[in-house]
Amino acid sequence: MSINRRQLITGSASFAGVMMFGAPAVLGQGKPRVVVIGGGAGGATAAKYIAKDSAGAISVTLVEANPRYQTCFHSNLYLGGVRDFASITHRYNGMKKHGVTVVNGMAAKIDRDKKEVILANGKKLPYDRLVVSPGIDLKYDSVPGWSQAAEKVMPHAWKPGAQTLLLKKRLDAVPNGGVIVMIAPPNPYRCPPGPYERVSMMAHALKKAKKDRSKIIIIDPKETFSKQALFQEGWENRYKGMVEWLGPKVHDGLKSVDPKTNTVVTGFETYKNAALVNVIPAQMAGAIARDAGLANATGFCAIDPTNMKSAIDSNIYVLGDACIAGEMPKSAFSANSQAKVAAMMIRGELASARTFPARYTNTCWSMIDTDDAVKVGGAYEAKDGKIGASSTFISKTGESADLRKQTQAENMGWYTGITADIFG
Incomplete structure (x- = not known):
């Protein structure tokens, strides 16, 4: 399986740009409000696609404590001397052109009854829909x-x-x-x-x-x-x-x-x-999700596999490493794919946009040497109450040097494409 930037942006969720049908359908005066907690592969993607594809019909605020984001994915390549630190560091400037308001602050609490996010400085951000993508905490x-x-x-x-x-x-x-x-x-x-x-x-x-x-x-x-x-x-x-x-x-x-x-x-x-x-210790969903009562006894957050909504609160979507995504692994590609499903569903609820059945994809590349990479991945959909694999693939032992070199080229191209898709 080969992938390029165009396929990443358009192919992993063919419904990314959906047709709009009229003005915001709910919530009285003003634009519907979406707050997104977490500026990683899940949160930043969701914020961008909700704002961009709603064509300004939805007000989107992204809350992220750090003005610069270093990716965990490809950080191993920095350790190996293949990448420099600047190349895995990204800013949120590209969000503004899509109409996203970026708040560099810490989300301290979610008040689910009042539908507010309270920041560490005391400021309150009301929401009609909330996207929670806080990553992991360590045990x-x-x-x-x-x-x-x-x-x-x-x-x-x-x-x-x-x-x-x-x-x-x-x-x-x-x-x-x-x-x-x-x-x-x-x-x-x-x-x-x-x-x-x-x-x-x-x-x-x-x-x-x-x-x-x-x-x-x-x-x-x-x-x-x-x-x-x-x-x-x-x-x-x-x-x-x-x-x-x-x-x-x-x-x-x-x-x-x-x-x-x-x-x-x-x-x-x-x-x-x-x-x-x-x-590398055991892990659980980020504290903001756990403190809001979105996590179960596993420490992670159950979701509805048809739309990425929290199983606890239908006004909240949980993405990425913090959620229980069935057979989908916890990866940047998975979070990016889940975010596009959530963005589509939110636009459907708040801006009368057309929606389609959820389809998810993932590929994980791993670098063994500078000219030797392997991959695993698949396509996923809602099955029997969870996200299940509809097809999978994995590299094979004994592959040719040329094929491994090609897989490594895919790996580097994917990073360029997905970071542009998330932050661009």
Whole structure:
């Protein structure tokens, strides 16, 4: 499957630009109001498409604390030295030309009864429909001995920005022969192939720096992981002897970490004075969603698969990593696709626009080396009360070098296309 920018913008949701039928259909005086919380792949896409395709019929406000957004997707390529930090950093200037009001502030609370978002500065933003796309929060107590304070020593870099810079700095300081321990997260988590692409890019950076006596040990709570055969083939071919993956039957459970000594203790072995410990903990929906009562016992938010509405509140849509999206993985591509469905449905409700049955798509590319990338993806629709796959694909082991190089070219082209689609 090949993809270009035009296909991304028009093909992943053929209904992105829907026909308008008259003026706003509800809500008395003035324009209907939509507030979007979170300026990532889900929130920013939703804000843009609601405003742009309603042709000014809906007032759209995007609330995002950061004036610049660093993408988690392709941050592994920054770690590997393939991208620079500026190339994964984006601003919201493009939103204004579509009529989106961007508020750089923190959403502190959602008052569902009054249909208001209260900002940290006390300002209240009334809404007729609310889009919640806050990403993930980390479960700091899911790794014994680790904490929010410890992330300054044992970085996670599973939220972009300062943590990404810190992990890169720590990686570059690893000496030849040094040991890196990655603690992989349990399901469900943001970007299923992400930890293993990160390992690949760490190994790439070490090898390029002539530190190929270094070793990366993965302590994984899962029996299997996304694209496992493809990654393990790649590690054997590209980074022989540098990467060791340990599943739970081998390491016998993670017992504790000690940030003071960079020590990791498992039931099988103790790794003392590691050169770098990368802790990727368990995850849950962002606090704003949980505090509003939108999450269930899993820590994530149930949605109606036909439209991305919260299962708790029909005036709220939940997108991206924070939602329970059935067989769709938590990825930027997924969030972008879900946002286009939500935008279409909101325009249908508030501006009498035509709507179509929800269709979702996703592709996740993973870079193993500069000329070696693999991918997995599929098409999805509402099935039996959840989002289910209608078709899937995945790269195969033993593919030709030319095909892998072509897949990597797709990967880079996709990033250019999706960031233009989100922020442009």
